[in-house]
Amino acid sequence: MMARELTLLIPEIAVLLTAVGALIAEMLRRPRVALGVATLGLLIATGLTIPMIGTDTTVFGGTVRIDSLSIWAKLILLPATVLSLLLARNDIGGTVREGTVYSLMCLATFGALVLAAAGDTMFLVLGTLLASLATFALVAYRATDPATEAAMKFFVFASVAGAVMIFGLSYWFGATGSTLLSDLARVEAMPLAGVLGLVAVLVGLGYKASLVPFHFWAPDAYEGAPLSVAAYLSVVPKVGALFALTQVVRDLPVDSGWPAVIAGLAVLSMTYGYLAALVQDNVIRLLAYSSIAQSGYFLLGIVAVGSSELALPSIILFAGAYAAMNLGAFAVTAVTGRTLNDFTGLGRARPMLGIAMVIFLLSLVGIPPLAGFVGKFLLFAAAIDVQLTWLAVVAIINSVLSLGVYLRIIVPMYRGGEAASVAVGKWPGVVVLTAFAATFIIGLAAQFFLMTPML
Amino acid sequence: MLPLVSLTLFLPLAGALLIVCLPQPTARTVHGIGIGTAALTLVGALTMWLEGLNGAGFSQVEELEWMPAIGAAYRVGVDGISLPLVLLSAVMFLVALIYASSLRERPRAYVALVLLLETTAIGTFTALDGILFYVFFEVSLVSMYFMIAGWGHEDRQRAALMFFLYTLLGSLPLLLAILGLYLGSPEPSFDMRAWIADPPLAGAAAMWALIAMLITFAVKIPAVPLHTWLPAAHVQAPTVGSVILAAIMLKFGTYGLVRFALQMTPDAFREAGTVVLVFGVVSAIYGAFAALAQSDLKRLVAYTSINHMGYVIVGVAVAALTLDPSVRAIALDGAVLQMFSHGLVTGALFLLVGMIQERAHSREMGELGGLLKTVPVLGWLFMLAAFASLGLPALAHFPAEFQIFLATLRTVPAAVVVVLGIAIIAGTFLKAIRETFLGETKQQWHGMPDLSGRELLAVVPLLVLTVATGVAPAWVLDVIHRTTVALAL
Secondary structure, eight states: OHHHHHHHTHHHHHHHHHHHHHHHHHHTTOHHHHHHHHHHHHHHHHHHHGGGTTOOEEETTTTEEESHHHHHHHHHHHHHHHHHHHHHHHHHTTSTTHHHHHHHHHHHHHHHHHHHTBOBHHHHHHHHHHHHHHHHHHHTTTOSHHHHHHHHHHHHHHHHHHHHHHHHHHHHHHHHSOOBGGGGGGGGGOHHHHHHHHHHHHHHHHHHTTOTTSOTHHHHHHHHSOHHHHHHHHHHHHHHHHHHHHHHHHHSOGGGSHHHHHHHHHHHHHHHHHHHHHTOOBHHHHHHHHHHHHHHHHHHHHTTTTTOTTHHHHHHHHHHHHHHHHHHHHHHHHHHOSBGGGGTTHHHHSHHHHHHHHHHHHHHHTOTTSHHHHHHHHHHHHHHHTTOHHHHHHHHHHHHHHHHHHHHHHHHHTSSSOOOOOOOOHHHHHHHHHHHHHHHHHHHOHHHHHHSOOO | OOOHHHHHHHHHHHHHHHHHHSSSOOHHHHHHHHHHHHHHHHHHHHHHHHHOOSSSSOEEEEEEEEEGGGTEEEEEEEOTTHHHHHHHHHHHHHHHHHHGGGOOSSHHHHHHHHHHHHHHHHHHHHBOBHHHHHHHHHHHHHHHHHHHHHHOOTTHHHHHHHHHHHHHHHHHHHHHHHHHHHHHSSSOOOBHHHHHHSOOOOHHHHHHHHHHHHHHHHHHTTOTTSOTHHHHHHHHSOHHHHHHIIIIIHHHHHHHIIIIIIHHSHHHHHHHHHHHHHHHHHHHHHHHHHHHTOOBHHHHHHHHHHHHHHHHHHHHHHHHHOOOHHHHHHHHHHHHHHHHHHHHHHHHHHHHHHHHHHHHSOOBTTTOOOHHHHOHHHHHHHHHHHHHHTTOTTSTHHHHHHHHHHHHHHHOGGGGGGGHHHHHHHHHHHHHHHHHHSSOOOGGGTTOOOOOHHHHHHHHHHHHHHHHHHHOTHHHHHHHHHHHTTOOO
């Protein structure tokens, strides 16, 4: 019995061992070994996950789910973490305690994976805490004033959101007598407790996923953190939290009204995120707000969970697309610099890097045939499928708005003459290339994601 | 059996990739590859033309699974409506690349973009899958944005941005309509043939889908009042950009109007037919008057496009309104032939205007004048193209416009006021010819060189086809008619 459960959890165990291994290497003052261990370990964990595609079961009495969501979470987030590690090497390589960053990233990823596989409210709490604790330290790594301030804001915000979540979840426990998500159907008998619990979960996971109005920490934290950590924060914990939200609403009765709340959050996140992004001059802050808006797009799929067959495929596909294009955009920023001015003339000075950035940004807008298009297309279809056409219309209008946001980077790239020819480091180059390939491949080979048995 | 359509479709893309991948090619090599690829593509299109159609529906269909889980597939094929447009695209891109072969400013990116545009154009006309169609439709937009922003004239950044925002904002409603058609299908699928054979939406849903599509295509065509991006984009675009924009990309709108709006929501289109007709009439007349008021030669030609596309809208609206299948066939024959003719004639006009601008560095008719004496060949060719554009019999627009007016007269006689447009356009071009080519030659234009071999090679084929289509339209009409005559709405 135990053997079966452990077999199914091998990838998670591998991630944990990797984190420990990287930490040991750091204690021996061998940062490069730490990087090697972390990269190799996560790739092995990814490889161990592949044979599990198609599994749909639970372990530990239903508290951890091994289903399409949690499996794809590993297949998307583990490679995304590897790419973040490579960016980190470029970013903070050579500083003291560099190896701790690699180890902490692995730990935070472990938290995100726990979130995505959560079948029990306790695992929601555990996953959020694991992912948060590691990332506080990551944000504060530089130990400069902005970094400390960012980490402090992040910490206070996370603590309050976490506390609210635990408090609200106690209502669900009281109403159903169980911490299992699969018992949530019983909450219908006590509507008020159901609503309180839902609000609490939305606060807790909404903060992790940086949904409006729980997003305030995100731009400051991204700006204060090393660039690689910002890239990491914008992808791994966020996708973990959104997958966890999906796991929760799968078991909530639809008539309890949660789709309306999620739809409202989607509108707020998309619209506010892009409006705020329009006025940023710092590319990191711009990408932070853009990632807030992109979280809103995920909600278009989450809103349809349980009612539309398109919901899960669309969420998973968009997660893969989002990870690729967002990490790609951050990697280019790692090469150029953090302000919009740094992008002037980039398209002329470094044509290939310019093309890559244009592709990432257009994919974020959702221009076909790139990954972002297929993802958003399916998300729109899922929303329309559950009669939320208005939500799809709002999302589409926001896509136009987003074009304005991303063109603020693209247009200067092809204007102006002399740009300092920047050198592309080895690791950002690898990340850009990988993300570039993934942005195309996910767009063209979407079938591969859709093929896996869903639900 | 060769996958002829796919080969023709992806040849230009392969050429573009080749150019991008070559290490440090010379401008000569780049243009050579570009022209060679476009010529091969034309061979492909001609073979498709000779292969012909078997029956009224889609022929030469090629299918490949893509996303079976959601019923999306790679499906391409042609019918009488799309085949002439494929041929037109292949011809236009070849002459455009021939014309552009003197370009020395970043030729690599330029030729690659043009070839990418060619793939998207042929793809838009041959796609038989909703998603695939949208993919090509949008990628064309992105490539055109970079073309205008990279190689346009003075105020290109603003014009490119306006073009991009306008048409992207315009094309998103189409995405909604495609999703609606998909979700309304009994068996979820993006197969456009299924949507045409058995329109999936009815009632209010169909009307909303139609409205969404009309917005998209009205921007692209463009119909008044959504036309304001067109003059700006045309004036700032490089010559080749203008040629492709006018000759090919405007057809995306009218082609979509027939393929999507008319064929997939026929009942709703019939209900809304009168409104569409009014927009068509207004566009045609407004475009003509606006053209008359221009002093910039390129702007003038841009506005005549709005006029000519207005006739196409009228033709399609009449086809929806009429109950008589034979009248419907006449109206659609006219509309499709008008798209074909407009591509040839306006393509030639933009090329010729580009040649004038290259010589005089001005497009203001007031500053030119008497050019016929210094550049007689250019002048006579321009006059031929202008006469074709104003609808002179025996030239390409005449048979098309004649059929549209004939069908209009038999369905909604009042709408024949649109004929007024012809008179105004005639006045416009006569004025343009007088101010540009006739009269005394100004001092500074003496010694202006006449057309070079390269320029002749670019523009003469278009005018030969214009005359051929005008004198014996049957060679195109027979193909178009096979589909339109059997169009059941």
